[in-house]
Amino acid sequence: MTAGTAGTAGEKDGVIVSVTGLAAAYRVRGEDSPALAGVDLRVDAGERLGIVGESGSGKTTLALALGGMLPRSCHLSAGRIESCGTTVRGAGGETADAAQLRALRRERIAFIAQDPAASLDPTMRIGRQFSLAMRAQGTPMTDAAIDEALAAVRIERPDEVRRLYPHQISGGMAQRVAIAMAVARRPQLLIADEPTAALDAEVRTEVLGLIVRLAEEHRITLLWVSHDIPAVRRWCTRAVVMNEGRIVEEGPVGTVLVEPEHAYTRQLVNALRAEGTEGDGR
Ligand SMILES: Nc1ncnc2c1ncn2[C@@H]1O[C@H](COP(=O)(O)OP(=O)(O)OP(=O)(O)O)[C@@H](O)[C@H]1O
Numbered sequence: 702m703t704a705g706t707a708g709t710a711g712e713k714d715g716v717i718v719s720v721t722g723l724a725a726a727y728r729v730r731g732e733d734s735p736a737l738a739g740v741d742l743r744v745d746a747g748e749r750l751g752i753v754g755e756s757g758s759g760k761t762t763l764a765l766a767l768g769g770m771l772p773r774s775c776h777l778s779a780g781r782i783e784s785c786g787t788t789v790r791g792a793g794g795e796t797a798d799a800a801q802l803r804a805l806r807r808e809r810i811a812f813i814a815q816d817p818a819a820s821l822d823p824t825m826r827i828g829r830q831f832s833l834a835m836r837a838q839g840t841p842m843t844d845a846a847i848d849e850a851l852a853a854v855r856i857e858r859p860d861e862v863r864r865l866y867p868h869q870i871s872g873g874m875a876q877r878v879a880i881a882m883a884v885a886r887r888p889q890l891l892i893a894d895e896p897t898a899a900l901d902a903e904v905r906t907e908v909l910g911l912i913v914r915l916a917e918e919h920r921i922t923l924l925w926v927s928h929d930i931p932a933v934r935r936w937c938t939r940a941v942v943m944n945e946g947r948i949v950e951e952g953p954v955g956t957v958l959v960e961p962e963h964a965y966t967r968q969l970v971n972a973l974r975a976e977g978t979e980g981d982g983r
């Protein structure tokens with residue numbers, strides 16, 4: 702059964718993502734292992750939302766669910782997901798069909814994966830994969846336009862980088878290429894799942910700043926999954942904290958990540974204070 706496209710009502714209201722009562726579990730050796738236990742989430746156009754929480758709390762599962770990108774081993778047992786005007790899952794369990802999901806992922810949502818270098822094709826020069834990705838979406842780009850997109854993520858000599866293979870560039874550079882490709886598609890929603898975990902601190906700060914700047918410039922709503930609380934505080938407008946498959950706290954970053962109410966969030970923030978990293982990057 703197909704849920705269909707919800708039209709533009711959500712967009713008019715400025716609601717980019719609306720999730721209610723979402724429950725998900727992975728099938729592991731014949732047993733259900735819960736990953737989301739009733740998540741309600743709304744993301745408005747123009748927000749930069751940080752999703753934080755300890756490892757295994759369900760952040761990636763939630764992010765993937767928004768694009769209908771969960772692996773087969775994960776099934777949704779309850780809840781509704783509306784992303785960028787598409788009903789990915791209706792309250793009755795009906796789901797968008799493959800064509801609708803493809804359109805959603807091609808035209809409105811872009812993901813930057815945890816290890817963007819791995820998402821590049823090792824057998825193809827950077828410029829060629831960039832141009833194929835854009836052509837698949839129906840908006841081909843000239844080499845000059847690709848160079849401009851690479852320059853926008855502060856890649857020097859983009860015309861040279863365009864001719865290289867992924868193994869010939871550094872991790873930081875691969876990250877920039879992945880960001881450039883994601884942003885060039887002009888999505889409504891950019892989901893970045895810890896895009897910087899593999900980078901050293903200096904490059905990380907710069908890359909995060911770039912994502913935020915590009916998102917602002919092109920009016921892209923940003924949903925950013927991260928363990929880096931100081932960075933979320935610096936760059937995001939709102940934060941949600943997840944714990945054991947639930948959102949336990951949410952609000953403006955200046956409240957949630959500075960004076961948290963929930964014991965779990967306090968523990969996260971206090972751990973940073975104890976490390977002396979609390980003020981980093983502010
Ligand atoms: N492919 C999978 N198969 C089985 N269980 C999984 C799979 N992916 C995630 N899980 C489980 O689902 C729960 C939520 O995982 P998820 O990856 O969403 O957490 P996360 O918050 O993104 O963690 P991290 O910060 O480590 O990336 C965890 O208990 C995890 O072990």
Ligand SMILES: [Mg+2]
Binds near residue numbers: 760761762894
């Ligand atoms: Mg994760």
